Amino acid sequence: MTSRVALISGAGRGIGAAIAERLLAEGWAVSLGMRVPVLPPWAAGAEDRVHLQAYDAIDPEAETTWAAAALARFGRIDAVVANAGIMIPKTVIEAEEAEIRAMMDVNVHAPRRLAKAAWEALAESGRGRVVILASLSGKRVKAAGAGSYSLSKFAAVALAHALRHAGFERGIRATAVCPGFVATDMALALSSLGAERMTDPKDLARVVTLILDLPNEASVAEFAINCQLEESF
Numbered sequence: 001m002t003s004r005v006a007l008i009s010g011a012g013r014g015i016g017a018a019i020a021e022r023l024l025a026e027g028w029a030v031s032l033g034m035r036v037p038v039l040p041p042w043a044a045g046a047e048d049r050v051h052l053q054a055y056d057a058i059d060p061e062a063e064t065t066w067a068a069a070a071l072a073r074f075g076r077i078d079a080v081v082a083n084a085g086i087m088i089p090k091t092v093i094e095a096e097e098a099e100i101r102a103m104m105d106v107n108v109h110a111p112r113r114l115a116k117a118a119w120e121a122l123a124e125s126g127r128g129r130v131v132i133l134a135s136l137s138g139k140r141v142k143a144a145g146a147g148s149y150s151l152s153k154f155a156a157v158a159l160a161h162a163l164r165h166a167g168f169e170r171g172i173r174a175t176a177v178c179p180g181f182v183a184t185d186m187a188l189a190l191s192s193l194g195a196e197r198m199t200d201p202k203d204l205a206r207v208v209t210l211i212l213d214l215p216n217e218a219s220v221a222e223f224a225i226n227c228q229l230e231e232s233f
């Protein structure tokens, strides 16, 4: 397999689907982690470069199973896009322990396990890449109701930095991608802004593709992108 290979979690819809579609169109082979694996319509005709993997981020064994299956299918892993995520809109006072744990599990622990499971293959690539779909909520607490989510996304940003440090000498580059509102199910359920005023997932996919393509000497630690004006982003 000469194409570079990317694992994308939550690839069935939203930002993950847009990234996977773009990577496939640009010649990558894609391993799509989905709770319900179904060949997306945009992948039809390119099945030789598409791998479907049943993936639930709450299963702590799922990442090792997935990385092994992707390696068995393609023989290499060049990038991990940890995109699957959940948002429970509660303040840190309202949220139940289980809700905080669920966000930490899906938004932080699972991405760490996924990077770890792919680590040796990423190093072998010589230009391994990890993109953590964090959030601007990992950079600032915008409102009380976003507080619990922010807790997990600050940790997700820290995870990207920690991976960047852990992998730099082995050619692995890690990036925290930090969007504001992106027009997907998640944001449309939270905001009345309207899809046309939110960042298009396809534009985020362009950003992620660029980050994955940049050489080792152009490491991007964080990439913040917003559809609105805020003080710093």
Ligand SMILES: NC(=O)c1ccc[n+]([C@@H]2O[C@H](COP(=O)([O-])OP(=O)(O)OC[C@H]3O[C@@H](n4cnc5c(N)ncnc54)[C@H](OP(=O)(O)O)[C@@H]3O)[C@@H](O)[C@H]2O)c1
Residues within 6 Å of the ligand: 009, 010, 011, 012, 013, 014, 015, 016, 034, 035, 036, 055, 056, 057, 058, 083, 084, 085, 086, 087, 106, 133, 134, 135, 136, 178, 179, 180, 181, 182, 183, 184, 185, 186, 187
């Ligand atoms: N949309 C935004 O405004 C925005 C802004 C900043 C950051 N983000 C982040 O970007 C990422 C993608 O968000 P999105 O907007 O595309 O959200 P979305 O439309 O709600 O989609 C979420 C994705 O995550 C998957 N997922 C959720 N829980 C999972 C689990 N336990 N195991 C495996 N997959 C799971 C979903 O799979 P199913 O289809 O099976 O549910 C779906 O593919 C998330 O990490 C999110 O926090 C989004």
